[in-house]
Amino acid sequence: MDHFSPVIVAFCCHYCAYTAADMAGSMRLSYPSNVKIIRVPCSGKVSALHIMRAFQKGADGVYVAGCLEGDCHFKDGNIKAAKRVAYVKKMLDEIGIGGERVEVIRMSAGMGERFAQSAKDFTERIRKLGPNPVRAVLNQRESAGA
Amino acid sequence: MITAERKPIEEILEYLEPYDRILLVGCNECVTVCAAGGRKEVALLSSALQMARMKSGRTLEVREMTLERQCDPEYVEELVNFIDQAGAVLSMACGCGVQEVARRFKDKPVFPAVNTKFMGASERQGVWAERCQGCGDCLLGLTGGICPIARCSKRLLNGPCGGSTDGKCEISPEVDCAWQLIWERLKALGLEKRYEDIISAKDWRTSRDGGPRKIVREDLAS
Numbered sequence: 001m002d003h004f005s006p007v008i009v010a011f012c013c014h015y016c017a018y019t020a021a022d023m024a025g026s027m028r029l030s031y032p033s034n035v036k037i038i039r040v041p042c043s044g045k046v047s048a049l050h051i052m053r054a055f056q057k058g059a060d061g062v063y064v065a066g067c068l069e070g071d072c073h074f075k076d077g078n079i080k081a082a083k084r085v086a087y088v089k090k091m092l093d094e095i096g097i098g099g100e101r102v103e104v105i106r107m108s109a110g111m112g113e114r115f116a117q118s119a120k121d122f123t124e125r126i127r128k129l130g131p132n133p134v135r136a137v138l139n140q141r142e143s144a145g146a
Numbered sequence: 147m148i149t150a151e152r153k154p155i156e157e158i159l160e161y162l163e164p165y166d167r168i169l170l171v172g173c174n175e176c177v178t179v180c181a182a183g184g185r186k187e188v189a190l191l192s193s194a195l196q197m198a199r200m201k202s203g204r205t206l207e208v209r210e211m212t213l214e215r216q217c218d219p220e221y222v223e224e225l226v227n228f229i230d231q232a233g234a235v236l237s238m239a240c241g242c243g244v245q246e247v248a249r250r251f252k253d254k255p256v257f258p259a260v261n262t263k264f265m266g267a268s269e270r271q272g273v274w275a276e277r278c279q280g281c282g283d284c285l286l287g288l289t290g291g292i293c294p295i296a297r298c299s300k301r302l303l304n305g306p307c308g309g310s311t312d313g314k315c316e317i318s319p320e321v322d323c324a325w326q327l328i329w330e331r332l333k334a335l336g337l338e339k340r341y342e343d344i345i346s347a348k349d350w351r352t353s354r355d356g357g358p359r360k361i362v363r364e365d366l367a368s
């Protein structure tokens with residue numbers, strides 16, 4: 001378990017978190033390489049299914065990074081995203097995967113440091129939770145050559 | 147529309163316990179509109195069920211299909227090419243859809259994935275409320291377009307009762323008193339006088355009291 005390196009999918013809004021990630025890069029701030037960034041036009045674009053599919057394919061944690069409250073480029077996409085994440089949390093709890101594996105994180109485009117720190121904190125949180133329980137079956141399938 | 151809500155996943159998993167391959171069938175009509183059993187909900191439930199299975203070390207193969215209307219045999223027929231590969235069918239339609247699939251495929255177990263609730267309308271995004279109980283003898287014409295059968299907790303035909311307070315029903319401050327609504331509406335329409343007319347006792351034989359109901363349109367029936 002010490003060597004467990006969680007796979008984390010981060011849906012990042014183009015107008016804030018994605019730019020903040022860029023900023024983190026230009027500030028030479030390091031953040032865990034296991035965080036896989038998917039750029040989205042708005043955090044409100046991320047549907048419950050996008051998040052569920054990420055887990056189904058073996059992600060250990062998922063976060064949706066959107067703009068600060070009141071700052072959404074599309075008015076209330078970030079609020080919608082938060083509601084969807086809350087919905088997925090319940091569903092993940094219901095099936096025993098654990099709602100703590102998904103989160104909403106807010107930041108502005110200039111917050112390179114916040115981006116790097118959240119990536120580290122979230123990775124640490126998931127590391128403590130251990131691997132996504134569906135991984136065992138996925139690994140079996142892989143080794144069976146499926 | 148007919149409204150519904152997804153059942154707890156645990157209950158669904160119990161139904162599916164003996165099966166490793168299922169057909170998960172949604173419906174494009176009412177349950178799509180009330181976000182209970184349309185294409186999106188089918189995909190979400192499919193994902194959740196597969197993960198739940200994987201967690202217990204097994205797999206579940208799910209074929210997702212969403213029919214135009216699950217309460218019509220023409221559309222249910224579309225399942226014919228896929229039914230054999232599945233051990234069971236899980237339906238996200240209302241109870242009518244579930245039964246139509248069960249009627250067509252007699253040797254296939256069919257399970258409901260939703261609880262069918264009521265005939266209602268959307269009050270606002272994400273909120274649906276009961277509006278009609280299908281009593282079979284509509285009296286909305288007498289009550290200003292507000293149904294005392296579906297919306298008065300006591301189904302009073304001549305209300306309100308003594309429990310009506312500040313426009314709310316005595317069962318809960320969240321529930322509007324239907325008879326207050328009726329009165330206000332009649333007033334707005336200048337039809338206060340109609341409120342004085344006593345609505346006579348209802349003949350419930352047109353409702354469920356007359357047993358399961360059927361409509362036969364001679365001009366259309368084959």
Ligand code: SF4
Binds near residue numbers: 314322
């Ligand atoms: S308070 Fe109004 S809605 Fe409630 S039971 Fe009485 S008449 Fe019906």
